[in-house]
Amino acid sequence: MGRNDDGRWAPYVSVAQRRAEAAKAVKALKKKGRDCLPVVVDARTIAHTFWGKKWCDNLEQYSDYENRLPRGRTYVRNGSVVDLQIGPESITALVAGSRVYQVSVTVRPLEPALWQTILARCAGQVGSLVDLLQGRLPAAVMEVVAQAGSGLFPAPRQIRFSCSCPDGAGMCKHIAAALYGVGNRLDLQPELLFLLRNIDPAELIQGAVHGSLVQAETDSGxxxxxxxxxxxxxxxxxxxxxxxxxxxxxxxxxxxxxxxxxxxxxxxxxxxxxxxxxxxxxxxxxxxxxxxxxxxxxxxxxxxxxxx
Incomplete structure (x- = not known):
């Protein structure tokens, strides 16, 4: 349970109530012209693909987040994230609890020097954008892009967040739910990770493409x-x-x-x-x-x- 604005413990809200509130919130927002993109989790598994699972794995390996993540998992599985929008360096979400709360997350762009290091270490190993976005990558590339602190996934120091709820914790359950929602969304749109970090996924294959074209011209004229x-x-x-x-x-x-x-x-x-x-x-x-x-x-x- 969370606390009300006056500091008292809020009454328990069942899963059914939360889902009903979420559906009501989406309906009201649509009437106001807002195009909501809710997070829909099948069964209990939040993410199924390479990019989605690695995003969630990245969250879970940091002790900064361990106390609040379990409640966030429950919320996202219950359909409480009624809207999730991902853009350059930003994540915004509406999460239904005892009421609907606004979540805002800012993610620093990938440092240019680190991006160049990643490009150099992956040079010639990524064959196509389809392979990249579907996670069909050599083990060496997977290790580079998913490495904690030096890969494509942000570390806690690169993330800032806020929520309109009265919970005074650094990361509330609504923020945790929104962050898990990103992992679910990456299952369908892995390119959003690159948008979020302000980098171009095509750059990861340019070296391989250039080399292949040069070889093709040399061999065939x-x-x-x-x-x-x-x-x-x-x-x-x-x-x-x-x-x-x-x-x-x-x-x-x-x-x-x-x-x-x-x-x-x-x-x-x-x-x-x-x-x-x-x-x-x-x-x-x-x-x-x-x-x-x-x-x-x-x-x-x-x-x-x-x-x-």
């Missing part, structure tokens, strides 16, 4: 446009599309904006990959892309894979 980009970027790619992207076509093409792609669920790093591979074409306009004949199918296939 082909130029960049003829390289096997579908293998390099882990996506289905029609060779004809590469030719379209390489040869500046003068005929009018259908376009799509960055905003439309974001609304459909396409993250920034995929747009960058698709520009290189020919799924999207440079239009000459800011934040506007040309579409090749196969583009819509490639986008639909990608979104279907993410939904599975």
């Amino acid at each position: 082909q130029n960049l446009g003829d390289a096997d980009l579908s293998a390099l970027f882990g996506i289905d790619l029609d060779v004809a599309a590469v030719t379209i992207a390489r040869d500046a076509v003068s005929a009018p093409v259908t376009t799509i904006s960055a905003g439309e792609l974001t609304a459909r669920g396409v993250p920034v790093h995929m747009r960058q990959c698709w520009l290189k591979s020919g799924v999207l074409l440079a239009s000459g306009q800011r934040a506007v892309y040309g579409l090749a004949d196969h583009s819509e199918k490639a986008i639909a296939d990608y979104l279907a894979r993410r939904a599975r």
